[in-house]
Amino acid sequence: MKLKGTLLAAVLLLVLIHLQISEAIWFPWYFHRYGLEPHSARHKGAGGGGGSVTAPAAPSGKQTMPAGGAKDKNKGGPTCPPGYELKDPKSVREAGSATRICDDNPVLMQLARLYVVSPERIVLLLAQPSLVDSCAEIRDVLANIHAATSKCVLTPDNIYGKLSDGLDYFKEVVCEGDCEGSSRKRFAGLLEAQNCIREMRTDMIECEAPPDWYETRNKSKLCQIYNDVLDCYYTRAAMLCGIESAKQLRSFAADSMGRAMNQKCEVSKKLPRVDNAMPSMATSSSPMGMAIFTLVLIVIFC
Structure with a gap:
């Protein structure tokens, strides 16, 4: 009997050594009341994880505490050692709802209206027959996207979310009515x-680059393709429209x-x-012709 008591004391000592101080000072009391029953199992009734668990009978004639957990949730109660307070299930649900991930299918369907399936297709919108009509549809597409994502969030690396950002920039530069805006002034030419x-x-x-090129995780390859596309735009525009237009x-x-890429x-x-290269519009036209042309553009776009 004496040997058995010594072995039990040794086992308890080994357990206490591996516990943190705040847990260790609670362990003898907890073990004395509840045995080796896991603490989390005792809250199944209160936390919604299943039926309530009945604690084993307390030794030495002491009354067992209710299995439902602490009475005072703020202080942890006599059955919840420090670090074991349960979170209110309601607060967990509310915290999760603030970061609900959006279904990106509605975003994809809106972008498909404009055939925006890659970053280059945003730039291609400049070549539409009527910018006025295109801008009206772009505004409608972006409004629908914002409505679809108003109560949730797209992940930061979501491809369709990034394409929406690029399209939003296009709208700001090309479609906004403020002729004095800095972006519009920058790209007036x-x-x-x-x-x-x-x-x-x-x-x-x-x-345009090969399909899905902008999804690669190889940054060196991605940036090389990106700059190749930009240089191609520049070369073709320089031959057809002049150096200044090509630069812009x-x-x-x-x-x-x-803005439409993750990296x-x-x-x-x-x-x-x-x-x-084609001579620029400024050098090939008379000052009077340029003035009339600029005036017409102001009337159309502003």
């Missing part, structure tokens, strides 16, 4: 060359495509050499 850009539709499609198209494409890429500062 690009909008002036709209007739020429419209003729580049086939060339811009030929500049390349810059706009870099901004809009960059940030540095835009190469080295421009491709174009020997047979």
Whole structure:
């Protein structure tokens, strides 16, 4: 009997050694009342994890505490040692609802209306026959996307969410009515060359990268393809619309495509050499003609 008591004491000592201090000071009392029953099992009735568990009879004639857990939830109660307070199931549900992940299918369906299936297809919207009609549809698409994601969130790396960001930038630069906006001023030359850009539709499609290129996790490869597309835009635009329009198209494409990608890429500062570039609109037209053309553009877009 004495040997048995010694062995039991040794086992308890080994258990106490592996417990944290806040847990260890509770263990002898807890073991004396409830035996080796897991603490989490005693809260099944209160936490909704199943039926209530009846605690084993307390030795030494002491009354067993209720299996439902502590009376005072804030203080933990006599049956909840420090670190074992249960969370209110209601608060867990409310916390989870604030970060509910959106179903991205509605976003995909809206982008499909504009055939925006890649970052390049955002840039291709510049070549639409009527920017006025395109902008009206773009606004409607973005409004529907914002409505579909108003009570949930898309994951930061969601492809369709990133394409929506790029489309939103397109709307800000091309479609917004504020002619004094900084972005619109920056790309004024690009909008002036709209007739020429419209003729580049086939060339811009030929500049597009292979499908799903923007989904690769290889950043070096991704950024190389990204800059290749930008250089292709520049070269084709320089030959058809002039160097200045080509620079603005390349810059706009870099901004809009960059917002539609999960990884940030540095835009190469080295421009491709174009020997047979088209003379710019400013040098090929008379000052009077340019003034009239600019006035017409202001009336149309502003």
